[in-house]
Amino acid sequence: MSIISTKSGTLPKRFLRLRAIEPIYFILIAIVAAMVLSNPIYLDYGPMMQLLRRSSPLMVLAVGQLFVIVSGGFDLAVGSLITFLILICALLLNGNPELAYFAIALCVLVGLMSGAVNGLIVSFWKVPSIIATLGMLLILRGGGLYMSGGSARGNLPDTFRALGRDSVFGFPVSLIVVIVFGAVAWLILHRTSFGRQLYMVGSNPRAATLSGVNVAGIRIAAFMFSGLSAAIAATLLSGFSGVSTSAGDGYELQAISAAVLGGAVLLGGRGSVFPVIAGALALHALFTLLNIWGFPKPMRDVVQGLIIICAVAYSARRK
Amino acid sequence: MHSLIVNLGPRVRWRRILRRVPPIFWALMLMLLLSVPLLAVYSRAGGMSWAFISNMLERSVTLAIVAVGQTFVILVGSVDLSVAFVISLAAVLASFIMQGDPSMIAVAVPLILLGGALIGVVNGVLVTRLNVNPLIATLGTGLIIQGVLNTSFQNFAGSVPREYQQLAYGRLLGLPAPIFLLAALVALASFVLVRTRFGAHLYAVGGNKEAARLAGIRTTRVIMLAHAIAGLLAAAAGLFLVSRLGSGAPWVGPDGIYDLESIAAVVVGGALLAGGRGGVFGTLAGVLILGFIDSLFNQLGIDPYLKQVLRGAIIIAAVAVYSIRSREEVA
């Protein structure tokens, strides 16, 4: 809503919006400052890049999730979609370096298809997205394990893993992927008529229908974009750490948390790309910070739980 | 709604009651009937029998208790994702407090039920007073509980006394005790929903919150109470689970995926996630369908991974059957 109104808004409104910088940026700066104060090593280039590389799958995934959240839904299937894709690629490639780009293309295709199915179920069968994607989660998790026989089979060649593991002049390739993906997503969301329609669908589907927006088509596209982000996250994640049957576990909730931290409003209509990327980064930075402080690992859950509640409570009040 | 029924004659009333049985219940009965010949041919473990049914009921009790609680919050258009962690908390605290001492049962049980209700109230406060989206609010409290629990306990903590395990393994009139427990719970919950003012308020708030508020219903209090009930029943599910396991560990709740499964059971049972429609019998049927699939696939020896795929498809299909003709926009 707010985005639409500022498009046609007057100058003072724009000025107001400038003042209302997303709080996530301050949170991120505070966390990074605390990290640097606790261990000056984080001022160095290397450790910072490591943190960025490690968080890049989540950054990509959170942006994809943002599209679905803006359209008013959830995508719980992304975590198991990641695992599914990694298992399938390993099975298919089995260490063969020549097929790597073909496999990445296949990932993208499967990701788009799975997103399209989610979108179709939500739009035409009217199944709420939380249930539709929960069902898809089970289908993909079971399907991936069924095909690979319960454990990781085959191996990923280094050419496939390069996107998530290699660096160019000390700059992680995965970060380049995030930057490109983020820029494209920003353009789509904030500079195209598709983006405007997405916000309309999320904030008031009935009004969107009445003004001639193809609600079903927009929803399906949003889910497809989320599927695409899962495919990219899968290549980055498997590049970082390799094949395993639990690779994508929990990523769906982390992606939703990151989006919410970045100011996206659940049930639709609000949120933008860069704060969400900052949200994903903040989540990983926070985990690193807690580790520096020597918190027992389960306490990270407590902190994550608190901050997502606070973030949503804060944005509810702002609204 | 409820006042109508009282004035009707006995025959009409009987028919009314029959009509109130959700269609999903007939679907469950049909599935049970159809599986008799199927199991007779393909079963590797005994086929349809009384033992099969009774085991199916027993394996569904924990989920049924949580799902009945979940029904209350879904009816008011909210949801509770923290139940899995409340189950763990209840299970761990029960065995930790009891430490095998039967005299502690009377201390532990009320204390834990109260704790569960309190967590529900916290969820309710977050949802109603702070306007936090219920998914995030309860996911957040769930994460907090999990974190505290995992920091404090790394393993099975203590144990419950043998007497307490009678709850899960005892027999009454030749039937397993948990079945009576389940029946009592369903009867009580459906009485609350159908025959009390509070029950009518739940439907009203879920159907149209603004209209309910204008009609003089204190919506905040109703939502809060629904959350308290969900928390209480999640704790009760934990208490039952620990009597089955003999001891509680921090992972027993999340391992059973009770959060998502309970939501799935409620919507398979015909409830609307947006609130205002649903009932205990539908939920029970939803739980039993999930349990039945489990038992059936066990007997047919279906690959567990394939089973998960089928489960996912069944959940989507079951909900689609209700919603496909709806003209409402969902997201």
Added chain:
Amino acid sequence: MSLKRTFKCLPVAAFAVSMAMSALAEDADFFDQAEHDRQIAMLGATPIGDPAKPWLQSMTDNFRDTSKYKKNGAGTICFSNAGIFNPWQVVGYKTMREEIKLHSNIKEFIVTDGEGKDDKQIADIDDLLASKKCDVLLVTPNTTAALTPAVERACAQLPVIVFSRGVATECPVTFITPVGGYAFGAQAARFIIDALPEGGNVLALRIAPGVDVLETRWSAAERIFAAEPKIKLIGSEFTNDDRAIAKSIVEDYLQRFNKIDAVWMDAGATSVAAIEAFEDLGVDIPVFTGEDQQDFLAKWKEKNMTAIAPTYPTFQWRTAIIAATQILRGEKVPGPIWYLPQPTITADTLSKYTQATMPPQHYALCGCEGMAGYPEVWGGWK
């Protein structure tokens, strides 16, 4: 607003509550000195039986008479599996299915899968008992404490064999286990201490709490590290068997402590991810302990690492079927505990166990090399 203040206090309060609770919670003590010493002694002993078939060997010579269970003709073996959620179980289960093909006195083999849930596995066992079809029941308990009552109920009806993880009862005909977790953990810890210089930093990576076969490994290693002044244990963390978590933990610790001289692992599934953390940072790979997974062995060989791999052999899944057929025939079976040998892979025996044609998560000690389906059934190629 007072609510806001409450929120600020909450993390502190949560922390305080958990600290208080953990102080109250009795230390779930997995350490048993006598058992520990017995295992250490057994590790060096010579097993009874054919060295070419370690899955038939026994470290002790005590037997249980099973003539009362003798069945004329073929029988039905039922198996309540905890689930197949890690590669160790996958390899073991495949080996088991191949083993069944070798026996003519198995009429039927009925498996239930507990999907890693205690509650489901209890129901599974009850289902199997209710079916009245089983002549022998095999159980791989999901967790020790929760499955004990169900196993006790089963024991009252038919002969039971437990393996993979234990139960807290001696009612099964036999519990099949390698020498044990204390020996595993202690061996790896001693190797690290011998290999490290004064003041070395050791990081311990564990899968998850609460599983007896893993807890025993850690409790033995923890005591050895604590008693050794020349090394420093900088942390022990749970990886949940997740490679990304393992790699991140190592990266974090490398930054916090600047150097890690050894990594002790209670299981090998994530060891290669941990090694990659050192590779990606351009740091020398330190002393590592792992397990008999092919990816670890291949890395070890390729990088010429200082490493050791104690094992928890997957061939015990063969042994379970063999024991079941012995019971069907009424023969004596090693029991109440059937101790299998527990070979350790060292630099000297590394080449013998490295198999380039097997998948990365294949376990070298499957004892399956001579079986008909090898290597395709286990995902390898000729």
